[in-house]
Amino acid sequence: MTKSYEFRGREAPILEQLGVRVIVMRAGTFVDLQKSMELTLREEVEALLYEAGIKAGRSSTKVLLREWGKKDFMRRWAEFYSSDGCGWFKLEKAEVEPEKGGVVRISGSFIAEEYGRSEKPVCHFLCGFLVGVFQELLGVELTCEETKCAAMGEQYCEFKLERCDTDLANHNQIKRQTSAKSSRY
Numbered sequence: 313m314t315k316s317y318e319f320r321g322r323e324a325p326i327l328e329q330l331g332v333r334v335i336v337m338r339a340g341t342f343v344d345l346q347k348s349m350e351l352t353l354r355e356e357v358e359a360l361l362y363e364a365g366i367k368a369g370r371s372s373t374k375v376l377l378r379e380w381g382k383k384d385f386m387r388r389w390a391e392f393y394s395s396d397g398c399g400w401f402k403l404e405k406a407e408v409e410p411e412k413g414g415v416v417r418i419s420g421s422f423i424a425e426e427y428g429r430s431e432k433p434v435c436h437f438l439c440g441f442l443v444g445v446f447q448e449l450l451g452v453e454l455t456c457e458e459t460k461c462a463a464m465g466e467q468y469c470e471f472k473l474e475r476c477d478t479d480l481a482n483h484n485q486i487k488r489q490t491s492a493k494s495s496r497y
């Protein structure tokens with residue numbers, strides 16, 4: 313006998329946080345999406361998720377800055393994305409200067425943990441996301457490269473952010489071709 317499931321919605325499916333609609337999603341769903349895109353788009357997925365991450369990072373940081381202001385922002389930001397908040401990652405270190413960029417280190421990346429073992433870094437979305445966040449905070453153009461990834465067996469994911477101007481971003485984009493990473497927005 314087929315089991316039937318019945319569900320009647322009573323309210324609109326709206327969950328809001330800080331005045332914007334949010335959803336709760338299984339981490340594996342995001343990775344399923346990434347892996348499905350990799351099957352068809354291959355190397356282009358890296359650049360696509362990186363660009364999407366920049367947009368997401370900028371938009372969400374605007375919301376958080378509006379809510380919290382700049383004072384004590386990084387501490388609140390780290391808490392917001394930790395297991396006390398969204399559960400995306402644990403921020404281990406963030407040293408980014410407007411003049412020369414810097415390094416961000418996270419553990420427990422939801423992407424790396426759900427992805428499984430990989431020979432290459434897999435947190436392309438978070439890589440772009442950090443660009444968006446720090447561009448919004450520092451008001452400078454940046455590029456980011458994931459230099460260590462937990463999916464490769466490292467203890468952390470580590471991201472190297474570099475200051476760039478638009479010309480340099482264009483140069484890098486040509487150099488890296490399909491896996492280009494540009495901080496232009």
Ligand SMILES: [Zn+2]
Nearest residue numbers: 424435461469
């Ligand atoms: Zn990673």
